[in-house]
Amino acid sequence: MASFSERYKSAGVDIEAGYEGVKQMGKHVARTKIDGVVSGLGGFGGLFAPNISGMSEPILVSGTDGVGTKLRLAILMDKHDTVGIDCVAMCVNDIICCGAKPLFFLDYIALGKNIPEKVATLVSGIAEGCVQSGCALVGGETAEMPGMYQAEDYDLAGFAVGMVDKPKMVDTSTITAGDVMIALPSSGLHSNGFSLVRKILDVENADLKAYNDHLGMSLGEALLTPTKIYVKPVLACMDAVTVKGVSHITGGGFFENIPRALPKGLCAKIDVASLQIPPIFTLLAKEGDIPQAECFNTFNMGVGMTLTVNKADADAAIAALKAEGCDAYICGEVIANDEAQVVLC
Missing domain, CATH: 3.30.1330.10 (PurM-like, N-terminal domain)
Structure with missing residues (x-):
């Protein structure tokens, strides 16, 4: 042997x-x-016995x-x-x-x-x-x-x-015009768009460990910031209110991911001014000369996840999220629109 x-x-x-x-x-x-x-x-398979009581x-x-x-x-x-x-x-x-x-x-x-x-x-x-x-x-x-x-x-x-x-289970068919959208802040780029990021910033030749005034840290630190995990805040929110829709903002940004949790005929109207956009995104937009729409179609722009809830439940939802350390806020609303499922305003 x-x-x-x-x-x-x-x-x-x-x-x-x-x-x-x-x-x-x-x-x-x-x-x-x-x-x-x-x-x-050490075994050939991982064994798990789920608790299905209740x-x-x-x-x-x-x-x-x-x-x-x-x-x-x-x-x-x-x-x-x-x-x-x-x-x-x-x-x-x-x-x-x-x-x-x-x-x-x-x-x-x-x-x-x-x-x-x-x-x-x-x-x-x-x-x-x-x-x-x-x-x-x-x-x-x-x-x-x-x-x-x-x-x-x-x-x-x-x-x-x-x-x-x-x-x-989350039932997106219950979403109606007038519902609000809650933003769960991202920790940065998460794990998407890095082929473009590496090209714009020429990371193979950049000094990744040098302090960057705009970022408040080194470029390498900003780029390697790990993806935020939303499990515990979202589950706590679901215990507190009825969550009608959840979108994980990954590759494809707002324009690809938000519509996956919206019925046809409805549109997410996003208030761009309300968004808490980390400096890494403004750096990329400037260095890459990327138009706003393309930024929102590639990156999460500071929003790692959105939740859709009834307007009357918004305060309770945000309180539940904040209790779990997630500084959530309202970023838009659902409107009727047969031509688009995401609009930036």
């Missing part, structure tokens, strides 16, 4: 490094254990995503402890849009060279994302792929599974 491992190692795959990586990530995975976890690391019609909801070319910034800065949060966030923020509570998460890390300490650092971020969203990290896969990736390169993806009782 040893001879086979040695030959495999000579081809660029170090099995022993994989074992060491699993060993080092164990303490991070342990942080995410919640009720329902049946198995630990549910009349439990429905499993799944979501999958990656971090995209934001990983290039992590590689350039040799900082790998936050992109795991992004990976979890992009998945769990999707599945809460229908009201599902995340239960468990699995990751996939593909890399050119397996350095156990680097893999453990990546997993530490994934574990932190799971803790923030209240779900368990029940398994994953690390694939060493020389020839596909350079030694320092890697890709990171994952998927989450959650559950919701069907009668409590």
